[in-house]
Amino acid sequence: MDLNDSRSLSELMGRYEGTETGFGVPKDGWRICLAHEFKEKRKPFQAKDVSLSHIMQHIGLGLRYLKWWYRRTQIEKKAPFIDIFGALPLRQIYGAPLGGIGGGSITRGWKGEFCRWQLNPGMYHYKTVIADQFTVCLRKDGQTIYQQVLSTEHPHTLQDWNWGYCGAFAFYHALFPRAWTVYQLPGQNVTLTCRQVSPVIPHNYKDSSFPVAVFVWDIENKNDYALDVTIMFTMVNGSGHKDEKCGGHWNEPFNLEREGESVSGVLLHHRSPVNPYTLCMAAREQSNRKITHKTAFSPKDTGKAIWSDLMSDGQLDSPPGSSPPTQKGETVAAALAVGCSVPAHGHNSLDFCLTWDMPKITFGSREREHIRRYARYYGTEGDAGPALSHYALMHYKDWEKDIQEWQRPILEDGSLPSWYKSALFNELYFVVDGGTVWVELPEDCDVSGGLRSEEGGLPAQPPVLKEYGRFAYLEGQEYRMYNTYDVHFYASFALIMLWPKLALSLQYDIAGSVVQYDPTQRMNLMSGNCSPVKTRNVVPHDIGDPDDEPWQRVNAYQIHDTADWKDLNLKFVLQVYRDYHLTQDMQYLKDMWPICQVVMETEMKFDKDGDGLIENSGYADQTYDGWVVTGPSAYCGGLWLASVCVMCKMAQLLKSDSVYEQYRDILKRGSAAFDKLLWNGKYYNYDSSGRSMSNSVMSDQCAGQWFLRASGLGDDEFEVFPKEKIRSALKSVFDLNVMSFAGGQMGAVNGMRPEGIPDRSSVQSDEVWVGVVYGLAATMIQEGLLEEGLHTAEGCYRTVWEQTGMAFQTPEAYCEKGIYRSLAYMRPLSVWAIQLALDNRPKSSKTVQEDSEAARLETDLQDEPVKKNCHK
Template sequence: MLPLILRYIWYYIKYKLTGKSIVMDYIVFRGQNKFMYWKRLQGEFCRFQLRPGIYEWNTIDANQFIVTIKDEHQLTIFHSLLSTYPKSGLKAWKSYIDSSRCHYTGLYPRSWTEYDLTDYGIKLCCRQISPVIPHDYDSSSLPCAVFVWDIENVSEKERTVTIAFTFKNGTGNKKGDKTATCSTKEFTYFNSQGVVLYHTIDKMQCTYVLAARADDGVEISKCLYFDPNSDGSKPWMQLKNYGEFKENSTTVSHGHIFGEMGCGIAARATLAPSEKRELAMTLSWDMPVINFPGKERKYNKFYTQSYGTENAGLKIINVAFRRYSEWEQSIYNWQKDVLNDSDLPDWYKSALFNQSYFISDGGGVWLSLNEGEAKTLPRSDPRRTYGRFAYLEGHEYKMYNSYDVHFYASHALHKNWPYLQKCLQYDLRDYVFVEIPNKVEVLDNGHLVERKYPNCVPHDAGDPGEEPFIQLNAYPINDVSNWRDLNSKFVLQSYRDAIMTQSGKPDLQYMTDMYNACYTVMHKSMKYDRDGDGLIENSGLPDQTFDTWCLLWGLWLAALQVMTIMADYLGNLDDKKRFEDILAKGKKSFEEKMWNGLYYNFDCSKTQSATIMADQLCAQWYLRCCGIKDYTIFPKDHVTKALKTIYENNVQSFCNGKMGAVNGFINGDVDTITLQSQEIWTGVTYALAASMIQEGLLEEGLNTAGGMYKSMTELFGLSFDIPEALYAHKHYRAIGYMRPLSIWSMQIALEELKSKS
């Protein structure tokens, strides 16, 4: 890998000097100083992703919840931040919370934090609700969060409780940017009151709305401005002394400034002994129109179809206050069958839902098509209704819809937001036929290659630092137009999405819409079968998702099988016969060349063939995910033996069986031929576990995934920052990654197993 490393360093220097977007940053790692943050969950606001494709990992001292408790004589008996994260600024703001008396529970997209303040006569619980709700596309598109404070007076005296919510203009203005102006104004809108904070970010208007619900007996006060770079004593002492913000009653707005500004709201209620009350607060961040760096083309966010591009933030907080109870119930209904299943271990219940964070925290953009674009599409195209959805491969790997990885992650969308999955597929279908002839240098060997060849599936939909959806294939390492897995993965996903529908009936219109592209890419892949044995060969270079490891597993055969089924459905009998003939030849060759009695060899070489690869049955896993229960390609006894061999070696013989499945294992030890053979890929481990469950190896599947998840969260502290890869000793690569969404294939397998019992 040394030549690649040297070329990468030169590439990095050139791109830094010219201000170009670096797609895969191996020099500055995101979140490298946040190792313990996700383990502690100390109540701070961290990780902003407002500008498309750009993560900012700043922890914002000014973004806080503050509690003030007064006794029956209106004397302040407790005043504190409701986080325990150490601050660097706002020195007057203090935390007196005893963290041992706080308890956080996360079941994404809801969570709750309990604060035991019985020494002061109060118990608090903050329920946090994000409207990320399966099959509810309107709610799931809304940029908002609801914080519901349940307050209980456990004393024998009256208590007055104030909850204040403060917020700054995003992560602030960088490098004295004079275009990034800020201003605030207060508002009353239906049954809510609050503050609107306007902030220009890279010439894009972002509006934050902080609001509290104006219930009977609730007093709301506002702070329209405080300096987040001061010691913060003015708003702090107002809350401590009065239990409210003391703004001049004639002040209704705070004008434009070029610096950083904070604002806040406070809700106050008085509780009799044993009384319980609820205070509801909402934050909305409304950036309705976006563009990518240096590009003039503008895109509207999907939610603007319903809420417009003007003052959408106020409309959104109104909807949030009206519907958050409904959202909370919908989320509970979605989760309850899993949570109430006594046969499932607790770690799995946590993993399934909390690892779904990446659906909304994956740097995604959900855009509406403009009217002209939508009118050119046939009525069967879901993009007319649901727009365009794209999410990043990872927080450090800035490529939208990296298709080799999405293949694993797509189960989360297919299961919960199937129309978003279909919209993504329609985009990929169109990209198949695109050609981008300009030459780019690939870092693996320094060759100049065409950026995108026609008649093949692209690696990705582009880099948000360029012009995504137009400049495809931002991935810089290899010539992805000749990758061996992308075409097969497109065919398999197209089939699954057409067959495994909510109604239980095949979507033949969707299958028809995808068929030509599927046929085209299969025809393109046939040229890789140089010896006519029905199998496509590796190029001699890494040319699939394991991009430092030369291999080729059975995806091609699985794609052939589903092509025969699709051709049959659509009456293309000549195509069916052709694919059946190739499949019969390829299956025979695969068994003769690869099966060794215990597992499928890594390849046909003399040096590497003995490697036990954790992902060797990826094709069989996907066929089962597609509802195909026969063993047309891989004999059942071979599948079972291979899975048991992987479990005994890659899982149980690695880190005492407590780290998941290492990618490669050879001669009784980890295969060290390349970096990736030594890694545990979180998404591959979940896929392997799902495959085990599909084949009746339930205990092995749960042990495989459970060991990895518990190590990842309890030892590594990466609960909401799931990386692509783990190593044996507290190292990881590519934080915040797409592939672990493959855990939803475990849920699909478990549901199938449950239906049989």
Template sequence: MVMTQFKNGIPACAWNRPIGLGWSQPYTVRYASNIDDGPWHGMPLGGFGAGCIGRSSRGDFNFWHIDGGEHVFQNIPACQFSVFEDAENTKTAYALSTEAPQDGSLKSWKWYPSDTNGTYHALYPRSWFVYEHQTKVQLSCTQFSPIWANNYKESSYPVAVFVWKATNRTEAPVTISIMLTWQNMVGWFTNASKSPEIVLRDDGSPVYEYQPRLNESKDNYNFIVENTDKIGCVLARSGIVTPTEEGEGEWCIATSKQPGVEVFYHTRFNPVGTGEDVWNSFASDGSLPNILDATPADHTEQVGTALAVRITLQPGQTLEIPFTLAWNFPVTEFAEGVKYYRRYTDFFGRSGKSAWAIASTALDEYQQWWRQIEAWQQPILDRQDLPDWFKMALFNELYDLTAGGTLWSAATDIDRYGQFAVLECLDYRWYESLDVRLYGSFGLLMLFPELEKAVIRAFARAIPNSDDRTRVIGYYYVIGAESPLAIRKAKNATPHDLGAPNEHVWEKTNYTAYQDCNLWKDLGSDFVLQVYRDFILTGGSDFKFLEECWDSVVCTLHYLKGFDLDNDGIPENSGAPDQTFDDWRLQGVSAYCGGLWLSALQAAISMGTILKIADAALDTPELDESINTFQSWLEQSLPVYQAKLWNGQYYRLDSGSGSDVVMADQLCGQFYARLLGLPDIVPIECAHSALKTVYEACFLKFNDGKFGAANGLKADGSPENPKATHPLEVWTGINFGLAAFLVQMGMKDEAFKLTEAVVQQVYSNGLQFRTPEAITASGTFRACVYLRAMAIWGIYLTMNQSISIS
């Protein structure tokens, strides 16, 4: 076997970009109301559901998801690493960001030049800065958090590790110092408005204003903590005994004590002043004045803290200097009074006084964590049948498990791994949209199956519930029509999502109001397929999980069958956008929803049969009746689907609109049937013909295959309606799902050509670590940090299935 190639100890497949190099024409938002923070996004740091931070390729910390489900993108300049070097009678010092503050603060600091003086690399959950030309020593920083597959403990920790490596390549001693400064932001990341007003945005999406308490630092103070082998500074707020409110807690920066290494500190500098209170001494000799000042800030002040480590390296000597950054905000609050403890509190307690313990644990264990990450990634990195760009995207698309406004609650007797949820995206800020996760949950399923099943259990619990509150539908607002009032959640309807961070996630579902999701024709099937998928692909032995979901499987299929108005066996689409392509009107039996229905019936029959065998207590007349009912529906539906939709080359969009468009995802149901070992829902020769037509019409003939596959074009590659939205967009996750289907059908080369086109667009045009739902050929995007893009793990899954079958 050819082992992974490395450069500077970094896997060659890692995404890389010169430090500080901008983008000449990055993608911009399609709609002005959508979030567009610009291209300066780096790999996020932090555990799942613990809050996270991001550091971009120019070196600034600018991404703050500390409050569950809420987004702040802003450079905090005083949160920064700096380097001092005394070599060959020349002293240099830089703050290691190429972005100087725009407000004139920290003007005494010297900022790192951006003219090709190093490279940033990222392969989630690891990233690296390799610095060049500006120092005599060879200098790099490795960043990571303790995330690896099947790890339900450390993956929840609110911590980032920074391992600095300095090597003296000269023939004389060199003194070097690394400084970490951090602003005390305790209390900043919570909504000042506990009950924000919900309004409809111009794209019909419900939104509310998040008002973080940025710069409200009254009573914040910093103090040193140390023991025989570590030293740190805790950033706290006076008056907090045990946190009961969101935003209450601590930060901590820490480093190890080592022989021959000096550690300096300053616990109270002004992070919005000139910065000379730390910079003058640091730039002079790499030291700090060792000021211990725990005076709380008054209402006009900001306070920062600093740690610096200094060492003189002999010729040829190498030293590793670890820093850790921890944050401890144990409470996450949704609507006022609706509070949960985060998962990591199961291991560090709920006192809010554990930031030092977390940072200290990281210093003790980071080398072991690193080995665990390597052991997880290495088998994939060593595979010769996977190109480097695919390995890069495969791991980096997992960034959303950290950055996606992720929630992970503490364990309970009912949920022994806690409850888990990831936002659909930053623009559509509600959790675990079921239609989106049909593809987007493959990564979670394959790597953290217990969290995946926790999400599906939450849907199963929600299906029997109802919420009769009425509301207007945003779609009608967009098209300028009067909206009918729709109830929020119908009994036995599968909800679209698990709620939003301003209400009560997991309990108040169906937050989105763009469409009436009670009328959607894919959600029930999506739920059934994901239940069976999660059972089969996690070993086929968790019968308790299957049993927990079974009643909801039965209820939702009966609910969905209620839309079969002509009693031909298949629920009809209504002519409104009533499925995941929620700007796309389908009429009658549709290829997309109808195919999912057929596969869901097959999955339900298989589940019922398994339960009969697994538990005699479940082998009841009611269970038999459900299986027989689903079997009769299936037998009726299969010939109808083929007769109404097959046109001899591909499957029609639907039976009622007269459209001749080739829908890229027309056979999602067939893909799922084969994925789960169920019988084909269409003749295999028809599936091959349809897939070949999709590949040619939607991908090759759409801008010469440069962008990926558009959702729907005519067979000649022309648009049915040049003004349409969804049909002419390239959806990243749908493309990865389509590629998985291509692999499944023996078209691996075509799958990789399609996937590479999409990956190229994302990672070459400033969309890295904010992968959107949709891109267009005009260089615009919609809905960043999107859940569905983790569908790239579906490609990897189908490759492994094909290997095991062969």
């Protein structure tokens, strides 16, 4: 491309930095040129990446896992909850996912691909369906002058289509739940802006559940003559999965009129034997719009017929009636075209809607049928596509207003850097695309575990569960366990701040499972010992595998016996009070109080010497499940003291004097022991074992203080950790784990030696955990270390989103070089803890002014690489 074209794109990108009006693209968000190529190519963590010493430590685990993996995959024909032999390769292609919460998700890549599918709950496949495209047709004086698939691909099918759009003429911009792709059509003086809108709206529990997305195409004609412009939307009936070749799929056109407004489109009925669904492409009928369709065409041939049909007159032939059912192995696609006139030097717009209707679902066991949340409003017959599309096309502007009102205070806060605003909103993709399910509570369901309130249990059907349903999301797209609780501890900030009813609903489910007991003996892969699947009066690790029967059978994780984990019970107690503090729901606190007492009584058995402080057991018995910890430790000891503190506070609120006195005594003794055994004058040692690595600097050592501050505690009567020691510890973490690692540009490594070398004693100690880093940053900000906190978090954002191409698949972990682990992970939702910390910090005009100047400078620097790439 020539220099003038490069300049025009640069000018285009600048001009489309708008103010949420007209064609405006927001200034803040994640932006990339469609011609961009990421230089860094990382690989997933594999067994060959483990050092010889670590292999020797875990050779038993490896052999047991291999035997279990073979039985699971070859005999039971099930997917393993963690597949170390099938780690996902890095595809640097993903953009903002489509759809609301819990109704299934489809991810659209930043180049326009429909490329990641989660329609069956919690089960993913990663197939780019090449025929799922948008095509533009320009006509002047009755003649087609330009027709182009808006894709940079050059596929081996549909060869008669005009592929290979030059990506240097376009850019993608994401600010979840919306995204913009701006295309300049070379030589045509026409600019198209595709705005992608999904109904992900805080505190909205109706529209946010809808499996629907809207594509708004804004057209700018800078010519001296009018144009007729048509956008054609093509979709395959299905998602390209290998199990979809059963046949019997068929398409049909439809029209729906309600309250004087009509929508038309095509329904793609996908008759899979398990969880059948219907895709629906639709557009709004208006007097100055022409809607036409093609009910069926083959996406496997050259595509000549449909391409020529569109080119001849800018319309499709719109055959009546349905397509015949497909034969076994046959694939069918459909098309919807909408056209309008655009005056010289004028604008116009076209709206499309895509829905996917799978109201009834079964998980892998096929034991129970579940009803998705959105079916409360649109029924369970699987015929909701037209009505959903009608509603979306009539209401998406309201959704956008709500989204703008929610995001505006943060986006307009000049004290916040641009990268942070992108991280805050774009990391929310996981609420939609985390294998998320949101279903109605079955009428026969008893979540109390069989115990009633008078016996120390819960109501059989708590009101929040009956009204708002059940919510679950995966630990990660590769770590297939729902509501993994040690990780949810970090991610939960996003839910409690934005959809608090879902956070409370999840808590009631966890509380009910505490008192349940599953005596089935199962081997733990780490130790080789057998233990019950679920022990009574402890918090479960997770509520199940989507390839089994979640809620019915918990603890899909079987590497360790998590009944002996030290952090799960504590994290439940801390979340109960944090949730109460943020919602002021006294009934919730009362319901949870007996469960808190039960799990804390269970936890006390880990205080072997009676000094008021629990001990770790000498193996990896907490969320760092590959990092051995022995005796009192900074992480679990800190969580324990924070939990004892909130037990005191809850006992005061509920006027339980005897419980208050009990825990007040424990807190006094435990705090003294914690300080004596772990404080070294600068920070809290990793553990008190006296091993060579016991004085490592753990980045997460202040997690207990983090939650206390987030819950409005940590001062005066409830000061557990002295302020000066917390600040000293955080400064040590910043100096060593952040600034002495990777040049201070990649966040905080989990473990660092005092001499400034990463702790390599385990496969996790020398990793960066993105969600932990965001929590650490929040802790720093809570303690007045604003600059340090933002710099720490920025390292992770830059690494993931800009350097390694992991946008919309933020991993659990990465190392300094070459390796990542577990793409698309739950824990980074903890970025919302940073926002809570910012909301709670005292403001000063000086700080705001200084931060604003830094933010403006940072924004200018951030835009430069993208502009340079587009000049290539």
